[in-house]
Amino acid sequence: MKFFEDVLVGDVDELGRYTFTPDDIKSFAHRFDPQRFHIDEEEAARSHFGALCASGWHTASMWMRLAADQRRREAEAAIIRGEPVAQWGPAAGFRELKWLKPVYAGDTIAYRAEVIETRISQSRPESGLVVSFASGDNQKGERVISFVSTVFVQRRPDMP
């Protein structure tokens, strides 16, 4: 887990891929977004989507899941190397969330994050803010989701 000072604008994290199964899509939607095109294949076929597709909140939440997994892997690797582990999170917010294309059952989304800005936090001087362009592309290379995420990241304790 990098400290704030080690995070550079332009850094890219490939967060991994996730395949949205019909069961996943319906399970999330029953709990959080019970619209007809997210919970029923036949209703979805009659909707303008034409087939079962994931809730946008599901697509967004999976970005968070893969980002958290990535942070945990990096923290574990740092511990194995005997290095201190910087705290990432919580998120400070996000903006400009766009659902650009439907995510259909069976689609595999490759998620990534690219650092576009770093700055010291005014409200918490012990932290920096890392602003990332978050995105997900389907197996055809089409972008399905993007947003701008801002997260608090611990500064190196030994920095002046």
Add this chain to the structure above:
Amino acid sequence: MKFFEDVLVGDVDELGRYTFTPDDIKSFAHRFDPQRFHIDEEEAARSHFGALCASGWHTASMWMRLAADQRRREAEAAIIRGEPVAQWGPAAGFRELKWLKPVYAGDTIAYRAEVIETRISQSRPESGLVVSFASGDNQKGERVISFVSTVFVQRRPDMP
């Protein structure tokens, strides 16, 4: 379910309340946001939050759930009255999402939506776009989340 022409700027929907239990918070977080302050009371107590609190994606997704429930109730009421039911959704996106305060285990959030803009869709002339200011306040009246949501809403088929 109102058609686009019946939706007015200034319309407010009180979507209902939801109490975030520790189990709910941990269950969502294990699946989508496994950060220490969302999955473990003791770790959360040591974090700057000071206690177990919900993933921001969970807080946001519950807005969607209550909004969808509200739409379903309105559609059912329209059917009982023998009125045509307008299609709401899908969402076109959202912006300016802010997590303003933590949502702690036991907090009850009252969600609402206020229409702030309506306009005909350029890309889908059979639909209008309804832009709403979405928010959630805790039991102390503190705003914990807000964002601006844009959704496609069917126009009256009999309108010129």
